[in-house]
Amino acid sequence: MKKIIMTGGGSAGHVTPNLALVPKLRKMGYEIEYIGTRDGIERKIIEGEKIRYHIISSGKLRRYFDIKNFTDPFKVVKGILQAIFIMKKVKPNIVFSKGGFVSVPVVIAAHLSKIPVIAHESDITPGLANKLAAPYCTKVCVTFPESIKNIKGDKAVLTGTPIREELLKGDAAQGREICQFIDKKPVLLIIGGSLGSKYINDTVRGILDKILVRYNVVHICGKDNLDEKLSGKSGYKQFEYVSEELPHIMSSADIVISRAGANVIFELLTLKKPNLLIPLSKKSSRGDQILNAASFEKSGYSMVIQEEELNEEILADKLEELYRNKDRYISKMSSSPLKNGVDEIIRLIEKHSL
Structure with a gap:
């Protein structure tokens, strides 16, 4: 049985696209687990779906000055180490990241563990978390055609956003x-x-x-x-x-x-x-x-x-x-050419799984 670890949090928008993929992944026989924070909105949502939930430390990523900017990087490092331990224990075939600050240590841990990562960016320009995580990703799914130029290298794939069935x-x-x-x-x-x-x-x-x-x-x-x-x-x-x-x-x-x-x-x-x-x-x-x-x-x-x-x-x-x-x-x-992204994202997950 293939295993996938999903991550993403901080707002419902970083969680619901993950849920859109869950029914089809389950039908395909994937065992799904999730990494998030202790108090994030993602925990209640994911545990409500009866998906095993792992907790890690993660600092908030800010574009503005805050004294916590000096301490939160240590939380991120701690989160990376915790996520590496989870990767070794779960042995996933792939990681899917929806962004949000919790995703950064997870993506880096997956890269260090030589596990492929598919990320998804909903907005035209990538959020700070996905900007930091993109170098460690195998592919980055984007929602808008205008987004492709904002992802460096040839990692961007236009998939649209996954819609809940x-x-x-x-x-x-x-x-x-x-x-x-x-x-x-x-x-x-x-x-x-x-x-x-x-x-x-x-x-x-x-x-x-x-x-x-x-x-x-x-x-x-x-x-x-x-x-x-x-x-x-x-x-x-x-x-x-x-x-x-x-x-x-x-x-x-x-x-x-x-x-x-x-x-x-x-x-x-x-x-x-x-x-x-x-x-x-x-x-x-x-x-x-x-x-x-x-x-x-x-x-x-x-x-x-x-x-x-x-x-x-x-x-x-x-x-x-x-x-x-x-x-x-x-x-x-x-007449829009933009379609539900579930099938294309699943195709990428299948293609790049170990």
């Missing part, structure tokens, strides 16, 4: 039932990322009564972002986070407001959901979502509002424009 099996009627929508108004889904977005939440709620005249609204607003005053409001359903119900809720959506993380926008592309993207600004990110959104806007898959331009009036106007032109966006997404 269950996401493609949603039932729209069930999604409406989950949200307790009783009329046939179109459904607007709002996704603020795994942690939610207070700025988007507040702007949406500021014009909620106006929006509800035309739409039923599903609002995935993030941890601790529920507004109790709006609980029970007709046509409005809010969640902190959605897991098992997500495929049905996404299937029920007619249009979507979303951040521009690569995973979610490729899910929207696959599901052909007309969308309005509000990328994280450079004030609170490295600007990757801005590039992602620009690529989708240029291809005709998305409308975009920059966070600095967002206000209640602009949001209301853009929503109407999006719904009015939804068929045009669906047509563009239907």
Whole structure:
């Protein structure tokens, strides 16, 4: 039986693409184990999938000055040694890395143990972890055609992003039932990322009564972002986070407001959901979502509002424009050459496994 070690963490976006590969890997007979941190978001998600989970030390990688920048490299070195021990014990045929700071010691340990590594980069430009790990990788899967030039050597392979199989099996009627929508108004889904977005939440709620005249609204607003005053409001359903119900809720959506993380926008592309993207600004990110959104806007898959331009009036106007032109966006997404990356990534894993 072949064995694969997966890694990636720090946010749900560094974990869910791994999960998209799991069903097919299991069908092919792979034994799957995972390396992550003790307190990372990846631990709860992976252990929920009944995958054996190994804990290592890892320092956070920062682009800014912080006193911890002087101590965290020692945590990374400790993590490398721990990961080498795990490699010797598990003897995997290959390692698959989705990025995030925990992946760096794992990738380096795999390289030192002479185990091939396939990494995946979701965004147009590689994150700091994948930049540091790329020299130790066998191949780096990329999501956007523009990304190939950002990976040195001939390691980049355009695969798209892996989409979870269950996401493609949603039932729209069930999604409406989950949200307790009783009329046939179109459904607007709002996704603020795994942690939610207070700025988007507040702007949406500021014009909620106006929006509800035309739409039923599903609002995935993030941890601790529920507004109790709006609980029970007709046509409005809010969640902190959605897991098992997500495929049905996404299937029920007619249009979507979303951040521009690569995973979610490729899910929207696959599901052909007309969308309005509000990328994280450079004030609170490295600007990757801005590039992602620009690529989708240029291809005709998305409308975009920059966070600095967002206000209640602009949001209301853009929503109407999006719904009015939804068929045009669906047509563009239907003809997209970018596909679900599961099969191509599995092919690379098979090709390079020991």
